[in-house]
Amino acid sequence: MTETVGTPNKHYVNKAPFDPDVAVTLTPEQERYYMASQWRLMWWKLKRHRLAVVSGAFLVAVYVSILISEFLAPYDLQARHTDFLYAPPQSVHLFHEGDFVGPFVYGYKVSLDMEHLQWLYADDPSKVQPLRFFCNSGDYKGSKYEFWGLLSGQFHFICPAKGGQLFFLGTDRLGRDVLSRILYGARISLTVGLIGIIISFSMGLTIGGLAGYYGGMVDAVVQRIIEIIRSFPSLPLWMALSAILPVTWSPLLVFVGITVILGMLDWPGLARAVRSKLLALREEDFCVAAQLMGAKPSRIIGRHLLPSFMSHLIASATLSIPSMILGETALSFLGLGLRPPITSWGVLLNEAQNINVVALYPWLMYPVVPVILIVLAFQFLGDGLRDAADPYK
Amino acid sequence: MLSYVVRRILMMIPTLLVISVLVFIIIQLPPGDYFTTYMNELQSQGEAIDKAKIEFIKQQYGFDKSMPEQYVTWVWGMLHGDFGYSFEYSLPVSEVVGDRLLLSFIVSFTTIMFTWIVAFPIGVYSAVRQYSVGDYSLTFLGFLGLATPNFLLALVLQWMAFSTFGTSIGGLMDPVYLEADWSLDKMLSVLEHLWVPVLVIGTSGTAGMIRRLRANLLDELSKQYVITARAKGLPPGRALMKYPLRMSLNPFIADIGNLLPEVISGAAIVSIVLSLPTTGPMLLTALQSQDMYLAGSFLMCLATLTVVGTLLSDLALAMLDPRIRLGGDANR
Numbered sequence: 001m002t003e004t005v006g007t008p009n010k011h012y013v014n015k016a017p018f019d020p021d022v023a024v025t026l027t028p029e030q031e032r033y034y035m036a037s038q039w040r041l042m043w044w045k046l047k048r049h050r051l052a053v054v055s056g057a058f059l060v061a062v063y064v065s066i067l068i069s070e071f072l073a074p075y076d077l078q079a080r081h082t083d084f085l086y087a088p089p090q091s092v093h094l095f096h097e098g099d100f101v102g103p104f105v106y107g108y109k110v111s112l113d114m115e116h117l118q119w120l121y122a123d124d125p126s127k128v129q130p131l132r133f134f135c136n137s138g139d140y141k142g143s144k145y146e147f148w149g150l151l152s153g154q155f156h157f158i159c160p161a162k163g164g165q166l167f168f169l170g171t172d173r174l175g176r177d178v179l180s181r182i183l184y185g186a187r188i189s190l191t192v193g194l195i196g197i198i199i200s201f202s203m204g205l206t207i208g209g210l211a212g213y214y215g216g217m218v219d220a221v222v223q224r225i226i227e228i229i230r231s232f233p234s235l236p237l238w239m240a241l242s243a244i245l246p247v248t249w250s251p252l253l254v255f256v257g258i259t260v261i262l263g264m265l266d267w268p269g270l271a272r273a274v275r276s277k278l279l280a281l282r283e284e285d286f287c288v289a290a291q292l293m294g295a296k297p298s299r300i301i302g303r304h305l306l307p308s309f310m311s312h313l314i315a316s317a318t319l320s321i322p323s324m325i326l327g328e329t330a331l332s333f334l335g336l337g338l339r340p341p342i343t344s345w346g347v348l349l350n351e352a353q354n355i356n357v358v359a360l361y362p363w364l365m366y367p368v369v370p371v372i373l374i375v376l377a378f379q380f381l382g383d384g385l386r387d388a389a390d391p392y393k
Numbered sequence: 394m395l396s397y398v399v400r401r402i403l404m405m406i407p408t409l410l411v412i413s414v415l416v417f418i419i420i421q422l423p424p425g426d427y428f429t430t431y432m433n434e435l436q437s438q439g440e441a442i443d444k445a446k447i448e449f450i451k452q453q454y455g456f457d458k459s460m461p462e463q464y465v466t467w468v469w470g471m472l473h474g475d476f477g478y479s480f481e482y483s484l485p486v487s488e489v490v491g492d493r494l495l496l497s498f499i500v501s502f503t504t505i506m507f508t509w510i511v512a513f514p515i516g517v518y519s520a521v522r523q524y525s526v527g528d529y530s531l532t533f534l535g536f537l538g539l540a541t542p543n544f545l546l547a548l549v550l551q552w553m554a555f556s557t558f559g560t561s562i563g564g565l566m567d568p569v570y571l572e573a574d575w576s577l578d579k580m581l582s583v584l585e586h587l588w589v590p591v592l593v594i595g596t597s598g599t600a601g602m603i604r605r606l607r608a609n610l611l612d613e614l615s616k617q618y619v620i621t622a623r624a625k626g627l628p629p630g631r632a633l634m635k636y637p638l639r640m641s642l643n644p645f646i647a648d649i650g651n652l653l654p655e656v657i658s659g660a661a662i663v664s665i666v667l668s669l670p671t672t673g674p675m676l677l678t679a680l681q682s683q684d685m686y687l688a689g690s691f692l693m694c695l696a697t698l699t700v701v702g703t704l705l706s707d708l709a710l711a712m713l714d715p716r717i718r719l720g721g722d723a724n725r
Contacts, residue, residue, distance in 0.1 A: 228411050231699045235658035236676055236692060237419075243680040244422045322540070329542050330662050334677065349545065353666070358552040368545050375540035 042311060045388040052384020055377035062374065066187045070145045071157050073180035074166050077343060079142025081165070081175040084108065087121050089170040089178075089363050096128050104130040107164055118360075129164030133157065140164075142177070170363035172351055181348055182367050188344035189325060190374070192259050196324040197317050199263025204270030205313070209301045211271065212278025219275070226268040234265060238327060241265075242336045251342040258337050262324045273316055277309045311389035319382035322375040329371055345371050394711070401707060405700055412696045413471075417464045420689040467686070471693065477686025481679070486690045490672070494694060497671040499583075500590055500664070501656045507595045508602055508652065509645060515599075516606030520641075521633065523611060532607075535600035543659050544666045547593040551667055554589055590667055594659040598652050605648070609641035646709045653702040657695055 019025075026034060036044070046052060065072055081087075090105040107127025111120045138144055138154030139162055147153050160166030169178040211222035238261060245257045281287060282305065290300050306313075331337030332346025333353065340347060348367040351357065357364050432447070458466070470477060476486035519528045613619065614637055622632045661673035668674060672691055679688040 224408065224411070228408055228415070231408070231412070231654065231696060231703060232692075233654040233657035233661065233695050233699060235661045236673075236695055239661070239677060240419045240680055240688065240692060244419065326542055330544060333542070333544055334662065334665060336677075336680075349542075352545070352548070355548060355552055355555075358548050359556075365545060365549075368542060371542060372537070372540045376536055379536055379539065 038311075042388045046384050049384035049387060051380045052388075055380040055384070058377050059374070059381060062186065062370075062377075063190060065183070066190055069183045069187055070147050070153065071155060073177075073183040074156055074158050074160065075142035075177040075180040076145045077176075077181060077184045078341070079176060079180075081141065081171060081177075083110070083175070084121075084165060084167065084171050085119060085173065085175045086361050087119075087165070087167050087171040087175070088361075090123075090165070090167055092131070092168075096125075101128060102130055104128050104161070105164070105166060127164070129161035129166075131166065132159040132161065135159040137162075142180075169366045170361070172348075172364060178348075178363060178366055181343055182345065182370060185343045185345045185348055185367065186370065188255065188338065188342055189328060189346070189371070192255075192262065192328045192344065193321040193325045193378075195259045196263040196266065197321050199260060200266035200270060200320070201313070201317050203264070203267040204274060205306070207267065208271030208274030209278060209306070212275035213282060213297055213301055213305070215279065222271065222275070226272055229265065229268045234327070235330065237265065238262070238331055239334070239336055242331055251339050255338055255342055258328060258331060262327050266320055266324060269320065270313065270316060274309075274313065277312070278305055281305050281308060312386070315382055315385035315389045318378060318385055322378045325371065325375060325378075397711060398708060401704060405704060408700060409697060412700070413468055413693060414464070416689050416692045416696070417467060419692070420683075420685040421460065421463075467689065471690070476690040479679075479684055479687040481682055481684045481687065486687050489675070489687060490690065490694065493670055493672050493675060496669070497657075497660060497664075497673075498698075500587070500594070500660050500669070500671055501653070503587060504591045504594045504598070504656050504660070505652060507591050508598045508656075511595070512599045512602035512606060513645075516603045517610065517633075517638065519603065519607045520610035520614065531603070535603050538596035538600040541596070543593055543597070544662050546596065547589065547663045547666045550589045550593060590660070590663050590669060593663050594656055597659065598655055602645070602648065602652075606641060606645070609643070610637060613637035613640045643710065643713075646706055646713060648706070653699050657699065 033041075070076075087108060090108075092103050092105060094100065094103060096104065106123040106125060107129055109122045109124035111122075112118075113120050134155075134157060136155045137159070140160055143154050143156065143159065145153060158166070167177050167179070169182070171177055172181070207222055211219040241261045242258060245254055249257065278301070287300060287304060290304050295303075328337055328344060329346035329349065332344055333349045335350060338344050338347050345367040349365070352361075352364040352367075467477060474487065476490065478484075479486050479489050482489050515531055519531055522528050614633075616637075619632060619637055622636075623629070627635075660671060661676065663669070664671040664673035665677055672695070676688060676691045678684075679691065
């Protein structure tokens with residue numbers, strides 16, 4: 001030791017007093033993160049998935065819109081405009097001959113083509129029909145409605161001019177406004193998916209839960225059933241089952257029937273996921289502990305096991321809603337599903353069944369646009385949820 | 394391996410039996426049968442009914458017997474190649490079905506080939522160039538393919554095929570060849586018509602396949618052996634082809650089981666729209682007119698085809714992937 005006492009060391013020494021807890025204490029952000037519940041973490045992770053958030057917001061908006069379809073649609077569902085059969089879509093203009101008028105549409109100039117026996121429609125520049133917003137006048141055909149079949153009303157967010165027409169997406173064979181029908185159709189098409197998923201979710205949970213928890217015989221039987229159901233091509237099976245629904249049933253009953261069929265055939269995928277998760281989880285210590293304390297199987301499954309992978313289930317349920325919506329659309333398109341007067345997007349597309357429509361009246365295919373958008377939104381949201389379902393990764 | 398194959402084949406038997414029971418229940422469920430509908434129709438048109446003939450057929454096909462007896466007769470007949478009698482066509486079912494089943498098979502087979510050929514390069518590209526513009530746009534295209542209802546795509550494509558290429562609408566071949574024997578021209582005509590249904594049926598399957606292949610390959614590519622291989626200076630192409638790609642190929646084979654029901658479902662609706670002479674449209678009319686043996690045998694054939702397809706894919710997978718254990722259910 002050549003160093004004399006009192007001379008400073010050559011290396012740097014922090015003057016601040018040493019805190020032995022420095023590795024244990026958390027900064028506020030860290031604390032916020034580490035103490036957050038699983039669901040909160042998932043929410044944070046989901047928020048980072050921009051596309052999923054946008055899709056989720058879109059879906060919420062659409063589902064809210066079906067509560068007030070009557071306000072949003074300019075015409076009532078069944079209102080027929082016999083002077084305007086197969087009228088093409090009108091487009092919105094702002095300027096008429098250089099002057100600013102505000103949003104308006106041109107009226108139709110209708111002529112009959114005797115050679116091809118079809119109505120010809122053209123814009124009539126002399127008929128400037130400004131749009132009306134938030135109108136409550138009820139002075140045109142199809143303006144009166146029964147709100148959810150209960151209250152009569154005539155308020156709309158957007159209305160045609162007095163004595164004018166407003167067919168943003170054209171009209172169909174009977175002169176009904178396609179846009180209004182799409183807005184009303186959302187009610188049925190979107191609820192089919194929701195009710196169907198509730199059925200399949202509860203079936204999948206119960207059956208998959210039983211199979212996974214008890215294993216053995218129960219599991220073997222359930223596995224076989226799942227295999228059999230999955231080996232059926234789904235569409236022919238749907239077709240066969242919906243052909244069973246009696247013709248005498250009211251359209252509403254048919255709607256219930258179709259939904260139940262779609263739900264009943266969708267559960268195997270979910271049940272399989274539940275089963276494999278349960279098989280792995282039931283060996284965990286917390287589960288054994290619950291068993292030793294004498295908890296009943298229903299309590300162990302419902303209270304301890306299911307919550308630990310609920311998030312995954314919700315994600316996969318979100319991903320299987322689109323297939324139901326598409327299934328309903330396909331069945332109704334074939335005429336095996338819902339029947340008028342119940343109106344869904346599939347029922348609307350039923351009108352576009354033949355190739356003449358594609359050639360002559362392509363606007364009858366517009367109902368496919370919301371179908372695609374909704375399915376895409378569910379896909380993106382489901383993808384985001386699936387990523388967020390495991391926030392600890 | 395042999396015992397695995399045997400056990401797997403034996404397991405098919407109960408599955409098929411249960412399926413046959415289900416199919417039988419499904420076709421029996423609608424109230425009444427073909428003859429009640431048929432007689433009502435004739436009566437409403439004021440035509441005379443040949444009661445004797447109908448009674449004869451009814452007896453021959455055991456309509457007077459109990460349900461289980463009818464079921465046994467049906468299954469027993471099928472085992473002997475007698476698929477029953479189509480009342481609507483007044484022909485044995487096997488004669489009605491034969492041709493159409495072949496065309497169905499051609500369409501399904503081509504579709505699966507198409508799915509593979511398209512999904513493979515795209516999936517690999519998307520994984521290798523992850524998050525590139527190409528990856529994003531292809532992924533989006535795939536999503537779009539999943540979301541578009543098949544039948545409308547079919548309609549639009551058919552219209553385009555007609556307006557741009559002048560291909561005749563509907564059917565799988567030019568009307569001139571309908572009655573002709575198989576020849577080169579007829580084959581070409583079939584090929585010319587085949588692309589629309591194949592494209593339409595294949596889109597959703599292709600989209601799903603691309604996503605799975607991409608995910609699998611990405612998992613493999615981030616593993617250490619790949620990094621080691623790159624670090625040691627293996628050319629990128631080889632470092633991709635030699636192991637990671639082979640590892641991520643499993644879904645291609647494992648998916649036949651999933652793909653097949655999907656393709657057959659898709660084929661059913663698309664052929665109805667395009668009026669292809671495959672099984673779809675016939676199944677639809679058979680179901681609507683309660684031509685029960687026709688519908689039942691159809692459903693049965695489709696289900697059998699799927700079960701066999703799944704079996705083949707399982708066997709192929711067991712052969713190609715040594716990690717798959719051939720033991721029983723216990724260690725699955």
